[in-house]
Amino acid sequence: MVSVGTRGDGMRRANLALVLRTVHQQGPRSRSALTGATGLNRSTIADLVNELSRQGLVVERAADPDGRVGRPSPTVAPHPDVAAVAVNPEVDALEIAAIGLDGTILVRERLPQDTLLTPERTADLVGERLTAWRQGPLRSTRLVGAGIAVPGPVRASDGMVREAPHLHWTDAAIGALVSRSTGLDAHVANDAALGARAEHLFGAARGVNDVVYLNGGASGIGGAVIAGGAPLGGAGGYAGEFGQNRPGIVDEDDRRVPGGVLEDEVSRALLLAAVGRDHGDDVELADALTASEDPRVRAETARQLRILATALANAANALNPAVIVLGGFLAVLASLDLDGLDAAVRAQTMPACADDLRIAVAELGGRRLLVGAAEAVFEAALFSPL
Template identity: 55%
Template sequence: MTSRGSSAGDVRRANLGSVVRLVHRDGALSRAELTARTGLNRSTISDLVGALSEAGLVAEREPDPTRRVGRPSPVVEPGPGVLALAVNPEVDAVEIGAVALGGRVVARIRHPVERRVTPAETARYVGDALAAWRRGPLAGARVRGVAAAVPGLVRAADGLVRVAPHLGWREADLAGELARTTGLPAVATNDASAGAVAEGLFGSARACDDVVYLNGGASGIGGGLILAGSHVGGAGGYAGEWGQNQPSISAGADRRVPGGVLEDEVNRGRLLAAVRMSAADDDALGRALAAATGPDVADEVARQRRILQATLANAANVLNPRVIVLGGFLALLRASDPRAFDRGVRDQMLPAPAENLEIRAAALGADRLLIGAAERVFDALVADPLADPR
């Protein structure tokens, strides 16, 4: 039986979490706006903001005097020193970022690698970055935890990496390695699912309830789903593995790998080879593709576009999203002629679900996976804002 005291404590925790969630996801809000958005009274909001401010989770400032209408209300914004660490291990680099409450990356580093890293090596990269940043940009910051965005199947129940084939990982406890190395709470999630969450909260799909997100990276193609406003992970957390599906039968002559899957055909490595580059980040690859004049590059881009268009049309017919967001090199394929690309997707769809479909490039660039992974840390913060993260 729940005691009256514990029930009151639960309500207070939930109310504190509501305030943190609002300023984290929507930015600076006045006390009056918080009162209206939460349905709580002014004195309750004042008490909650005071407690969160004392804990450093929010900060208050005076309102803009030029926009004053009636009695001014103090503005509440995310605490500047509340951070999460995020890491994205890939076959060509390990990227690490410090993400502030509010979804802003305040520090990041990219470690190029020439061979596949292990979970222990990934954790050491993170530990080294944390130690260096604590002497510099993160001095005095409150780091609430660390989260990994992994290109592979990650079990939702406990964050175990079941398989990350391009990294050579199986049944890998990356979260455990990160926790032991940093002394912080740690979690792991699928990289593309992290990208879907980030773009849904802060990027191209903000305020959209039905979203299909596909991410193209060095390890292949993954995806995430947001349906009816909720992230869809599936029974075990493995939903969204678009890259492991067979391309449409219409791909026919465009196939290069008999019996291969989508990520064998729509492939970052093939684009790099076409522009005669051995390695590059997405920005450099995009510039190289835009500057290329030879027919081989144009033919390869066109081939991959056709296969990707058929895949997106199938997904949109099944799921009827409002928005499809493309991240990584998939956005580069669309960028050469967005209107023609989008028309090619709709032409292969049923007319009704095609009517209001929009296709967009991811807006958060190279930060999207780090921001999405950090959200796992901030979810725990919102659940119990004043709890000791350890």
């Protein structure tokens, strides 16, 4: 939190948060540019920047010469030594990173797992890695919290993981466990919800107010919706579970799992099996699919694209987004024939809903979930005036 005063300075706290959020999300800005971006006057901006600088949350740097007469205005930038820990447990690996307030990934590790992670083991591994990082690359870094992106429904009120089915977690208090192992406040959310936030702020949906996001991971398919610029959480925070919908399959020969849901039919595991692999990350999967000339591989990707197109058309008809963003293995699959997927979605979408619709792959790639987890920390710890 950026507050330092008494109960009567709520407006000041809100303005401090506004300035800090602006330079974090929009990049370094001069004081005059901050005046325009926030609507605050010059003297107020000067006071707020000085206070944020005193708190070690921003730094002012000399601007690059731009050829104008006179001294260039310094720019206000997020302090590079302020960071959040980001965590993403999956069925095949645990990813951990420290991401700076300036967007820099300070350190990142992927820890492959031969057995399913338990909540306790996850917290222990995060604590062990953070202890090592604090003695090395994060020696001078101020950590403001830990964000955890979980592949399953997370209760919004308290961060309880109600179920992460592929990890076999039920009612897991992973936030409390990570707080205990790291000494940091922990913030837990569904991985797709965090990926959507990251792409909305910094990626393929930047500047777009109505977004559908589908995330394809080792655990299946999750999703999230941004409506009118705000996340659509639902009554308990569980909205967006597109992977659990029953897919519309026109040709029964395309069905692989009787009565299966979308993530049973559009599957990373089936794609890996098609190229003869037991495991592999999204980069390895993309390389294998692109290089393969096996007609069986092409048939499998075409089958999954047909089913995915119908699922996306259903989402477009129900929610009328401006953009549908695909992340993880769904981005890999879509990139094989993005134009074809776009055409197949439009063919099944109401013309009015298809008019301004765009299908896009996640621009942040493999960083999206970690960036989203860090954003959950920054929002709670630094940008909230309450």
